[in-house]
Amino acid sequence: MTENIAVIADGDDIRHGIYRDFPTQYAGPLGLREKVGFEILAVRRDGWAEPWSTTPRDNGLRIYIGDENAMVPPGRHVYTLVYRTDRQIAFLDAVDEFAWNVTGTDWVFEIEQASGSIVLPPGARAIDVAAYTGAYGSTARDARIEARGGRVTFATTRPLGPYQGLTVAVSWPKGLVAEPGGAERLGLIVQDNPGTLIAALGLVLTVAYFLLAWRRVGRDPDKGTIIAHFGPPEGFSPVAAGYVWQGGFGAGLSRNEAFAVAITSLATKGYLRIDEAGEAFTLTRLREPGNELPVGEAVVMNHLLASGGHAVTLDGKYKPSVARAVSDLASGVKAEYRDLYRRDNRGFWIGGCLLAAASAVVGLLVDAGSLDAIAFIVFFGIFGLAFGAAFLMLLRTAFDPLLAVLRGKWSKLPAALAALVFAGMFFVPVLFVGSEIFLVASLPLCVLVLALILVTALFLRLMKAPTLAGRKVLDHIEGYRDYLSLAESDRLGMMAGEPEMTPALFERHLPYAMALGVAEAWTERFEAMAAQGAAPQDWSPSWYHSDRGSGLGQLGRSMGGISAISGLGSALGGTIASSARAPSSRSSGGGGGGGGGGGW
Numbered sequence: 179m180t181e182n183i184a185v186i187a188d189g190d191d192i193r194h195g196i197y198r199d200f201p202t203q204y205a206g207p208l209g210l211r212e213k214v215g216f217e218i219l220a221v222r223r224d225g226w227a228e229p230w231s232t233t234p235r236d237n238g239l240r241i242y243i244g245d246e247n248a249m250v251p252p253g254r255h256v257y258t259l260v261y262r263t264d265r266q267i268a269f270l271d272a273v274d275e276f277a278w279n280v281t282g283t284d285w286v287f288e289i290e291q292a293s294g295s296i297v298l299p300p301g302a303r304a305i306d307v308a309a310y311t312g313a314y315g316s317t318a319r320d321a322r323i324e325a326r327g328g329r330v331t332f333a334t335t336r337p338l339g340p341y342q343g344l345t346v347a348v349s350w351p352k353g354l355v356a357e358p359g360g361a362e363r364l365g366l367i368v369q370d371n372p373g374t375l376i377a378a379l380g381l382v383l384t385v386a387y388f389l390l391a392w393r394r395v396g397r398d399p400d401k402g403t404i405i406a407h408f409g410p411p412e413g414f415s416p417v418a419a420g421y422v423w424q425g426g427f428g429a430g431l432s433r434n435e436a437f438a439v440a441i442t443s444l445a446t447k448g449y450l451r452i453d454e455a456g457e458a459f460t461l462t463r464l465r466e467p468g469n470e471l472p473v474g475e476a477v478v479m480n481h482l483l484a485s486g487g488h489a490v491t492l493d494g495k496y497k498p499s500v501a502r503a504v505s506d507l508a509s510g511v512k513a514e515y516r517d518l519y520r521r522d523n524r525g526f527w528i529g530g531c532l533l534a535a536a537s538a539v540v541g542l543l544v545d546a547g548s549l550d551a552i553a554f555i556v557f558f559g560i561f562g563l564a565f566g567a568a569f570l571m572l573l574r575t576a577f578d579p580l581l582a583v584l585r586g587k588w589s590k591l592p593a594a595l596a597a598l599v600f601a602g603m604f605f606v607p608v609l610f611v612g613s614e615i616f617l618v619a620s621l622p623l624c625v626l627v628l629a630l631i632l633v634t635a636l637f638l639r640l641m642k643a644p645t646l647a648g649r650k651v652l653d654h655i656e657g658y659r660d661y662l663s664l665a666e667s668d669r670l671g672m673m674a675g676e677p678e679m680t681p682a683l684f685e686r687h688l689p690y691a692m693a694l695g696v697a698e699a700w701t702e703r704f705e706a707m708a709a710q711g712a713a714p715q716d717w718s719p720s721w722y723h724s725d726r727g728s729g730l731g732q733l734g735r736s737m738g739g740i741s742a743i744s745g746l747g748s749a750l751g752g753t754i755a756s757s758a759r760a761p762s763s764r765s766s767g768g769g770g771g772g773g774g775g776g777g778w
Contacts, residue, residue, distance in 0.1 A: 195244020
């Protein structure tokens with residue numbers, strides 16, 4: 179390629195010289211990238227060699243022609259740029275084609291005229307020719323084009339405004355230019371997309387590593403026969419049962435929810451009373467505990483209601499004592515049960531996590547091609563991960579009301595929709611981040627990075643495995659959970675020897691139902707038994723009083739607001755979360771070629 183660019187320098191836009199942008203990277207099949215070669219052979223101004231330098235651009239490079247320490251004399255100057263490029267020919271089914279964006283559509287100046295010629299391969303005659311003018315995507319044809327022998331000439335017939343250009347295309351019979359074979363094409367794809375190849379190999383290695391590690395340490399022991407149990411495993415407090423069943427404190431049972439379970443358990447045992455008014459909970463100490471309390475519940479009594487303090491109100495405002503109690507409860511339960519019944523095999527998982535992270539980061543960095551692009555990916559990647567984690571956490575809040583709707587409780591539909599909409603607000607930034615990173619990284623690379631994240635997240639759960647002793651405990655808890663949650667129609671013939679439902683029985687198992695995620699089902703059973711006369715309708719818990727019962731129907735009011743108990747865990751857990759969280763301290767353009775230019 180030889181370009182002669184005539185300009186008028188008046189010391190304003192053109193002071194040191196001009197610049198020329200060249201795309202060298204294009205979108206290929208399946209979202210992969212195609213990179214063309216570009217080699218500068220000569221740069222001249224008015225026939226004399228001129229200094230030049232290049233700087234990377236998003237999809238190519240910019241050539242600055244001129245000397246930053248010298249000014250261009252006013253007047254007309256002709257800049258000549260000679261360069262070599264390759265991989266610009268399209269090998270179609272019937273013909274070969276060369277499409278070339280002669281000027282590019284990014285020139286900031288008006289172009290009075292553009293003209294040139296294309297020399298075809300030896301022996302070739304043009305089959306079809308075309309020329310297009312205007313802004314990117316324009317189909318205007320304000321240009322004349324002529325094909326004679328092996329040469330095609332073209333020229334615009336009107337001036338082109340800023341950000342307008344000229345594109346030409348010519349085709350000739352196949353066979354005159356050697357077409358790359360399958361192996362060469364594959365090699366070029368690999369050469370153009372090294373980051374994608376690294377991420378793909380990394381994904382294969384990561385999956386292989388996780389599978390081997392899972393077979394070694396992550397496979398669960400065989401599940402036993404599940405039979406009905408009418409009580410928890412011996413020696414297990416409600417928090418301990420929930421911790422082992424859920425596999426730790428997390429999505430199934432958060433630390434704040436566990437704290438709410440411990441408070442409820444203490445209340446049902448008569449150690450304290452819970453009074454709910456609006457969004458505030460007042461905990462009143464009723465009697466002194468001995469050595470009979472499990473570790474977690476003893477922590478609650480010692481931190482919140484120590485000797486000399488008879489009551490404490492949780493109103494969502496930060497209280498250091500609540501934060502310490504929540505932390506010590508979680509630490510105590512983890513120390514006692516963490517590796518005895520379940521092993522998280524975190525060391526094995528971290529090894530795979532590091533392999534996945536290295537594959538994703540190296541792949542992105544190799545494909546980025548510049549420090550600016552690398553910084554862009556890192557910043558938006560952290561931004562996207564933060565909002566993605568928040569989205570998943572908020573999506574969990576919609577799970578329970580959605581299940582209730584599927585069970586026919588249409589009154590839960592507004593809550594489910596509100597939770598989904600709120601979670602969706604955090605998903606929108608994730609989509610934005612994905613679209614922004616896609617501008618820098620190819621689609622296949624983005625897909626591979628997402629796959630690495632999903633595989634790592636999946637095996638974070640799969641690598642956790644119960645011990646042999648833990649398998650027996652989990653089988654017992656599953657049978658107990660069935661007893662607490664199965665509907666009456668499902669219980670027939672399965673619960674031989676089931677104890678009679680009484681208020682004392684309901685209270686004793688309520689903290690366990692909360693910890694195991696079936697408090698609503700357990701409360702509904704008690705309400706159903708009361709409605710049938712099998713349980714007293716005028717019963718009211720002495721340990722819990724709530725103003726939420728005022729809006730209930732006649733049965734709810736006669737039972738002293740027992741319906742509110744099913745939501746006690748989530749309401750109390752939310753208030754505890756606020757009380758335990760310290761406040762923040764701060765508030766035309768087709769074909770090859772293209773680009774554009776300007777002065778500097």
